[in-house]
Amino acid sequence: MRYELWYWSGIPGRGEFIRLALEEAGVPYVDIALTQAGDEKMMARMKAEKQTPPFAPPFLIAGKLTIGQTPNILLFLGERHGLAPKSDAGRFWVHQLQLTIADLVAEIHDAHHPIASGLYYEDQKSEAAGRTGNLRKERLPKYLGYFDGILARNGTGYLTGRRLSYADLSLFHVVEGLRYAFPKRMNRLEKKYRELASLHDRIAKRPRIAVYHASGRRQPFNTEGIFRHYPELDR
């Protein structure tokens, strides 16, 4: 069985959290965004799903299962492919961290779209300036300080236990995305929260992740996705 990852083409988006887990697990998968299918076919496939219809992409087709919601897909992949501990203490802790990463990702998205995700950034620029100011000054330090503290306390180089989990891979992508979107702000924040760069570098060097990043399969950041660089929003 070959997994199928269905997601929008042309952006890393939430699909990237799934891609990183699939790549690290070394399991074969079809990334629909890299095929000729196109977004219309992706949406049609989503709407054709009657058993467990996703509300939005990404969704993963795994044999008879169709699984939606990024943290839920990671829960599934984590169990199946050794990307999460097996103990109750460990698996609920990893998932708790992933859900906190998902909250941060939603806040990062809404910073450039505080009024409506269906409108253009240009139609909500002044509100975006207000919300992004709050993100830069209060929310990013709170979240990044939280994850930095957990890494420091765990002391193994990973968020939980002695081994890599899907939450580490996702936090890697958050660091990547924030460096792209807010280079000035992140430069300062990373001087304070030093564990983040250390985790980032450790993940980037993992053999399968390095192969993935050199493969050309990775979607570049741009101003269509979750992490967007608008110079006026980075101070």
Added chain:
Amino acid sequence: MRYELWYWSGIPGRGEFIRLALEEAGVPYVDIALTQAGDEKMMARMKAEKQTPPFAPPFLIAGKLTIGQTPNILLFLGERHGLAPKSDAGRFWVHQLQLTIADLVAEIHDAHHPIASGLYYEDQKSEAAGRTGNLRKERLPKYLGYFDGILARNGTGYLTGRRLSYADLSLFHVVEGLRYAFPKRMNRLEKKYRELASLHDRIAKRPRIAVYHASGRRQPFNTEGIFRHYPELDR
């Protein structure tokens, strides 16, 4: 062992999703919000947690486990107390639905706080009017139509399979909250999405839920929580 639910006092908030699961499961628990502990002690307890520190309330203490993030707590309670199917197909589907409910709840919160959760509503009223307009016109129909369609297709009166799950309890609370916050808008929407009222009534009549609602332990809605009634935001 008696569970401890730690959450802000004085609001249903995200704690209510956990309370409904605990009440339906019929398991003993201490609701810290109903004790004399106070919010300061709650925050101090949260910060004292070094093994698996929550980012924010609610969190559940279950013997040696401290579990944060509402959908994660429900995942735990669902497994332990028969509030979720045991098959892979079933348990990932219920969790997918719960995460979609969590997304809706976050959007409902941000409609009255589109710029910063740390500021007062009064400091972001005009932006709240814009975001809530989008919620009323586009997002609520999209989400409620999604859940209504799933209930209609399943045909058993529950979101998944033949039995109640934690996602049904949460959707009940969303209907309650939306009726409080947006009575005019919900009146119209419920005429279109008729399965929602049907699910709501079915849950309200469950013996343990009815006992809970008559007990005085339930927190009333008010303009401090997630679901807030501001007449100017309900058209």
